[in-house]
Amino acid sequence: MIQLHSIKNLIDNILPDIVNLRHSIHENPELALHETDTAALIRRTLEPTALRLLDPFLGTDVVGLLDGRGEGRNVTLRADIDALPLEEKTGLPYQSKRDGLMHACGHDGHTAMLVGAALVLGELSRELDGSVRFVFQPGEEVAAAGRDLVEKGVLVDPVPDAIFALHAWSGMAVGAIASRPGVIMAAADFFHLRILGKGGHASMPEAAIDPILTGARVVEALQSIVARRVSALEPVVVSVCHIEAGTNSNIIPDSLEMEGTVRYVNPAIAKKIPAEMERIVKGVCDAAGASYEFGYVEKYMPTINDESIVALGKRVVQRSLGPERWVDLDKPSMGAEDFAFYIRERPGAMFRLGMGEGTVPVHNPHFDFNDDALEAGIVFLVSAALEVLREQGAILK
Numbered sequence: 001m002i003q004l005h006s007i008k009n010l011i012d013n014i015l016p017d018i019v020n021l022r023h024s025i026h027e028n029p030e031l032a033l034h035e036t037d038t039a040a041l042i043r044r045t046l047e048p049t050a051l052r053l054l055d056p057f058l059g060t061d062v063v064g065l066l067d068g069r070g071e072g073r074n075v076t077l078r079a080d081i082d083a084l085p086l087e088e089k090t091g092l093p094y095q096s097k098r099d100g101l102m103h104a105c106g107h108d109g110h111t112a113m114l115v116g117a118a119l120v121l122g123e124l125s126r127e128l129d130g131s132v133r134f135v136f137q138p139g140e141e142v143a144a145a146g147r148d149l150v151e152k153g154v155l156v157d158p159v160p161d162a163i164f165a166l167h168a169w170s171g172m173a174v175g176a177i178a179s180r181p182g183v184i185m186a187a188a189d190f191f192h193l194r195i196l197g198k199g200g201h202a203s204m205p206e207a208a209i210d211p212i213l214t215g216a217r218v219v220e221a222l223q224s225i226v227a228r229r230v231s232a233l234e235p236v237v238v239s240v241c242h243i244e245a246g247t248n249s250n251i252i253p254d255s256l257e258m259e260g261t262v263r264y265v266n267p268a269i270a271k272k273i274p275a276e277m278e279r280i281v282k283g284v285c286d287a288a289g290a291s292y293e294f295g296y297v298e299k300y301m302p303t304i305n306d307e308s309i310v311a312l313g314k315r316v317v318q319r320s321l322g323p324e325r326w327v328d329l330d331k332p333s334m335g336a337e338d339f340a341f342y343i344r345e346r347p348g349a350m351f352r353l354g355m356g357e358g359t360v361p362v363h364n365p366h367f368d369f370n371d372d373a374l375e376a377g378i379v380f381l382v383s384a385a386l387e388v389l390r391e392q393g394a395i396l397k
C-alpha cells in the first residue's frame with residue numbers, strides 16, 4: 001500500500017524542477033498545433049523515466065504509457081499544452097519571449113503538473129497493478145484537437161476505466177479543487193455570415209442594397225433566439241464577435257462579413273439553434289433584398305462529467321488534501337473544453353484547480369498560473385490515479 005506521506009515526499013523532491021519547467025514553458029508559448037518545442041521539452045523530460053513514449057498521433061502530441069507490475073485497470077490523465085495569441089503584460093521574470101503569444105489559460109501549469117504526476121507515478125510503477133496513460137494534448141484552443149486525438153485512437157490500447165483532467169480556475173482559493181456531476185463546460189459552436197448587398201454612393205441609398213443596415217438588423221434579431229426561441233431555464237449565449245464591412249465614409253459597400261459563437265449546455269438543442277439563426281438571417285436579408293452565405297460549425301460539445309468519477313475525485317481530495325479543499329460546483333461554465341470528446345467515450349471528469357481568490361481571469365494578458373497550486377494539482381492527479389487502480393468491483397461504471 002502506497003502511503004500518502006511517501007507520495008508527498010516524492011512530490012517535494014521534484015517540485016523545484018516542476019516550477020522551473022512551468023516557467024520555461026511559460027517563456028516559450030506556442031500556438032495550437034505548433035507546439036514543437038513544448039512537445040520536445042516534454043519528451044526530453046520523460047525519456048529517462050519508466051514511461052513508454054508513443055509515436056505522435058497528430059504531430060505535436062506526447063502520449064506516454066506507464067505499465068505497472070501486473071494486469072489491472074487503465075487510468076488516463078490529460079493536460080493541454082498550447083498557448084494563446086495574446087501579448088503578455090505580466091512583467092514577470094519568465095514573461096513570454098515570443099511576441100503576441102502567451103500562456104494565458106494555464107496550460108503551462110497543466111503540462112508541468114502532468115509531468116510531475118508522471119515522474120512520481122514512474123517511481124511507483126513496481127507497486128501498481130494496471131497502467132497509467134499520460135496525454136499531453138496539443139491544440140485545445142479553437143482547434144479542438146482533442147476530438148482528432150480521440151478519433152485517431154489515443155484511448156484505444158488500453159481502453160481507460162477513468163479519465164481525469166485539471167484546469168486552472170481564477171477566483172477560487174489556491175489549491176482548492178472543484179467539480180460537479182453532469183455538465184461542467186458548455187458547447188461552443190462557431191458561425192460565419194456574409195451578407196451580399198449592392199454598393200453605391202452613400203447619398204443615394206435607394207440605388208443600393210445596404211449590407212451594413214441589414215447586418216445591424218441581423219445582430220439585433222439574433223438575440224431573439226435567447227429571449228424568445230429557447231426556454232428561459234435553458235442557458236444559451238449567442239455572441240457576434242467580429243464584423244467587417246466598408247472602406248470609406250461615403251460609400252455603401254457591396255457586402256458585410258460577421259462571425260461569432262454560440263454556447264449552450266443541453267446537447268438536445270444543438271440542431272435547433274443554427275436552424276433558428278438561418279431563419280432569422282434569411283428573413284432579414286429577404287426583407288432588405290440582400291442575399292447571404294451562412295456557415296455554422298459544431299466545434300465543442302458540452303463537457304459532461306461522470307457522476308462516479310466526480311465522487312471518486314471528491315473522496316481523493318478530502319482524504320489527500322483535506323475536506324476544506326473540496327468545492328461542490330453548483331453550476332457549469334459557459335466556456336468550452338475539448339476534453340468533452342474523451343469523456344464522451346469513457347467515464348471521466350474535469351476538475352478545476354483554484355489559482356487564488358481575486359486572481360485575474362484566464363485569457364487575460366495579466367494572467368499567470370499560480371505556482372502555489374502545483375503541489376495540490378500533482379497530489380490530486382497521483383492520488384486519483386492510484387485510487388482508480390486500487391479500487392475493486394463495480395464502483396466505476
Ligand code: NI
Pocket residue numbers: 105106107140167
Ligand atoms: Ni484552457
